[in-house]
Amino acid sequence: MAEEQKGLSRRDFLKTTGIATGALVGGGIIGGLVGYNVKKEDKALQGTEQGGTPTDATSVRGLMFFRNPHDFQVLSQAVERIFPEDDLGPGAIKLGVGYFIDNQLAGNYGSNAREYMQGPFFAGEVTQGYQSRLTRAEIFSQGIAKMDEEANKRFKKSFVDLEGGQMDEIITAFQKNEVEMKGVSSEFFFRLLRQATLEGAYADPIYNGNNNMDGWRMKGFPGHQMAYINVIEEEKFQKIEPKSISSMQH
């Protein structure tokens, strides 16, 4: 199946949809698709599929938000406990979830740019949703520091030097809202961290998580595929080699 999917080009899809035969002109997509270089796509894809060592400078990962490598280590260890490596495959660290979160915190996500952040601020009921004046970037900075502080308090060690079970105890304390935070509840920080971990594990690798698409591979999700029209009536589960949306840029 994977083979068949791979060989299926954009041009084939144009045929199946009737775009190539001229039956369809409404979409305005034709200009962009006709004359598309299929070979180039396949080549570019292989680079992504094999993952491994990045060969070109644009795929180098780095920190855009955390200034202090130690804070980044705390984050990385915490997300690994949430989504650990096991016999199914890599955990959050190997998937690059830490980088994903760091990079997101440096942008719109971190500054809540497209959300209503005007005062006055009141606590509100749970049914009214997020009501803090803090941005996600501020919540993460505070939350990560608090995790380390909690580690010192409970075990006289930094979070990164704890045993797994000890880390879990601290994460659980956040989850149960037992840790005091300013302007936000520790339970909220826990939920944000958990959600961001899943996002980093399963977002397209263009966001610097889901390394090598291994998050998708574990889950049997094929990422970006042009179409399933030819296989959607199959009874059998289809194992399909995943593709990144970056394959559409070439």
Added chain:
Amino acid sequence: MAKTLDKVDVVLVGVGWTGGIIAAECAKAGLKVVGLERGNTRNTADYVMVHDEYRYAIRYELMQDLSRETITFRNTRKMRALPMRQMGSFLLGEGLGGSGTHWNGMTYRFLPYDFQIKSMTDKKYGKNKLSAEYLLQDWGITYDELEPYFTKFDKTIGLSGEDKNPFWGKRSEDFPTPPMKRTPILKKFEDATTSLGYHPYMLPSANLSQPYENPDGESIGACQYCGFCERFGCEYGAKSSPEVTVVPTAMKTGNFEVTVHANVVEVMKSGNKVTGVRYIDTQSGAEYIQPAEMVILTSYVLNNAKLLMVSKIGEQYNPDTGRGTLGKNYGYQIEPGTTGFFEEPMNVFMGAGALGMTIDDFNGDSFDHSDVDFIHGASITLSQTGVRPIQTNPVPPDVPVWGAEFKKQSILNYPRTLSVYGQGASMPHRENFLSLDPDYRDAYGVPLLQMTYNFTEQDRNLHQFITDRTAEIMKEMGAKTVVPGNPISDYDIVPYQSTHNTGGTIMGSDPGTSVVNNYLQHWDAENLFVVGAGNFPHNGGYNPTATVGALAYRAAEGIIKYSKNGGSLV
């Protein structure tokens, strides 16, 4: 100072489904139409790189920028209303096409019962079936009167389906295109509901089963079941949306112009007519007045109500006295359902926004309500929209939500989980309404809309009843673990439920109990039309847009008539 532009025949506020339909019809009839849209322009070419769950489904790329405008919310009048700071319960559209760009395309016509709900319920069950707190009323139009407009919408979008449902209203013409594919997942539901004695049918879909050319000459592609549909635009032009249908139709006439980045802040009124609208260019900050013979509000349920309120057109509803109609009968929906965990993996990641099967055996008045403590009901559906990995991490009860066991179970169950859900009707209640917020403002200094809403007794009873039915179906489908949803308590604006907001600018036959007549013409200003699901006096057991589309075609007919003769259309 605001710059006054040249007068046009028709000015539309917002260019989504309703704005697009009215633009197309009026422009074809020779009227000069300007559409003011506060978002950007976009078309199919913008969706070539759309298969990106994080950007589109999680970070809401195509949707409303809440930093500029949101609403405030409280469950009851006793609470302090606070801003909806992040999107959750419903996802507001923004940009050419509105929510029509990123909708699923499930396209059901409301039932004949819906339009005459008050008289039919009273007749069959007596006047006291629901308490007087429920402001049930007829719509001022019947299904049969609206049928030609439904058919018109079906043809514009090329609707794919089969006329096999014994419970819905009579269709004067068959579906323009055949139903979508019956996948193995759908067949499980079909077999189970059939063996339980119900009447499953293919969900009417605006993701088209085959290429189609509509009566206006617009081409719509064939759906490829790509699994990135709701919350995404369609890169094949295969999901009927305003930008591949009505907007190009309007453009072709040479009579329609869209101004983007134009945020309307006021409808201007003089005497018993409106004279135009005032808007702000969101890029330059400059203010403009667009004079027009007719003003049409097509800015979705929430902003249609807000613009009337800030422009002081009509009387604000007051829950203490029951006086006033503007803001009254705000409604939503309930989503009872059951999750089932199966042994074998299924191709759950494949799908289309409106690929599904439905039964209406428990919708509307399809069954006898004499012995139950609610009216109306829910459509019950299994849809295969394509589940994606960030949003879908199902684990059976008792599995922790993080850590080793969570990872293992969520990965195992991702392809082994299905859900059967209802869309439960919502009855208007005197305590559920829209008004203006006294404290919070949008980026242009205009007060935010305030929503006061909670689920009621009727919702809770209906929810329980439908949850039980979905659990029975799931069991019959052969799930090894059947997990019915929890009962509802208070409405929570955080988790996504549906973008099926209704009411606030309701239609009817009496100016004392409605905002617009059955042409959606405002009772207090004859050259003002207000169009959208805000016109629904209650919410039915389906997605709203087929009914919204039919109403928009009806309004367009009224607008064209009014442009010739003036006066009240009823």
